[in-house]
Each structure stands twice: as structure tokens, then as C-alpha cells.
Amino acid sequence: MGNELVLALDATVLSNFSSTQILDLIVEEAVVKTSKEIRDEILSGYEQGYQFLEQAVKLTHNDEISVPHGNLHPDILNGNTSVPVPDFADSLDLGEGTLILMVESDKLTLQSRSDVEYIVGSDDKDAREVLKSRGHSITGSIGLLCFLVNRDQLDVQEADDHLSSWIKDRGYRSPVESISETLVRELTTDPESS
Secondary structure (H helix, E strand, C coil), rough: CCCEEEEEEEEHHHHHHHHHCCHHHHHHHHHHEECCCHHHHHHHHHHHCCHHHHHHHHHHEEEEEEECCCCCEEEEEEEECCCCCCCCCCCHHHHHHHHHHHHHHHHHHHCCCCCCCEEEEEHHHHHHHHHHHCCCEEECHHHHHHHHHHHCCCHHHHHHHHHHHHHHHHHHCCCCHHHHHHHHHHCCHHHHHC
């Protein structure tokens, strides 16, 4: 039996997958979490008329996507950790900042469990830089589409169709034009040169 996969997702990733109604596929493959602030941001967008967020709203409100309610690890809350909690106010918005605090709290809680793989899904450049500097595993919307292809939840053409919809309908700024391009690069890139 493999490791339990935990994915902590930001608002952009949640909204992308919600907009094409495939967020539930991620929930089938992993334990999915987000911060209360990101959940509130998604709900606010939905209430303002962004109906494509409906799936994300439903999944966060019926606990298929876990939303911790201020239950940060005591060491994070008290500042008694060897990993200093940075001031995110200057570089990150509230959602990404609280997502990182949630991730660090979870990782302290789960540190004795070697059977848990914890990955943060964010498309926010600044958040990714903070996460990388703090040693967290990171992916984004493109990586999660590849993940769903590799798990046989989507075929490559379906993944490309979702990506195309995000770009055309949602204004998503993608680093690639197709998932097939990304999968080919993964197969042909020497891991030693990355």
C-alpha cells in the first residue's frame, strides 16, 4: 500500500478545477485541504456571481475538502518552533499566507508519519517561492492535470480541453499550451539535469 497523499490547494487551483467540474477527481485521489480564508474567498466569489465556483463551494462546505478552523499546531501559534513563521504580509495575500501556516502546522502534526506525502498546489508565484524556500513539495494546476492523467482519471485530450477552457474562459496564464507538451517533457527530461 502506498503513501497517503495530502494536497493543500490555493484559490486559483480550486477555481480552475471547479470551473471545468473536475475538482471531484482530485478529491477521489487525495485528502484535499485548504485554509478557511481561501474557502471564504471562494464563497465570496460565488456569491458575487462567479457560478463556476459552485463545485469548490460545495466540496469545501460538505467537508469533502477539509478546512481547518484555526486549529494550528500549538508550536506555530506560540512561536515555539525551529522553523520560524515569516511575515507574509508584504509578499502574499491572506489566503496564500494562511495556507502556508496551515501546511506548516499540518506537517508538524504529521512529522512522525512517514506514510504521508504532503504537496501544496499553488499557481501563485510568490507563494511558490516561499514554499520552495521552506522545503515544501509544490505543484500547480498543470501538475495536477498531469497527476489526473497519470492516475487514469483523464486522458491527455481531456486534460488539454480543460487547460484550454481555463485559458480561454477564465484568463488563466498557463506556462504551457498543452498537457501533452508537459507529459512529453517529463518523459524526456533527465532528472539529473533538473
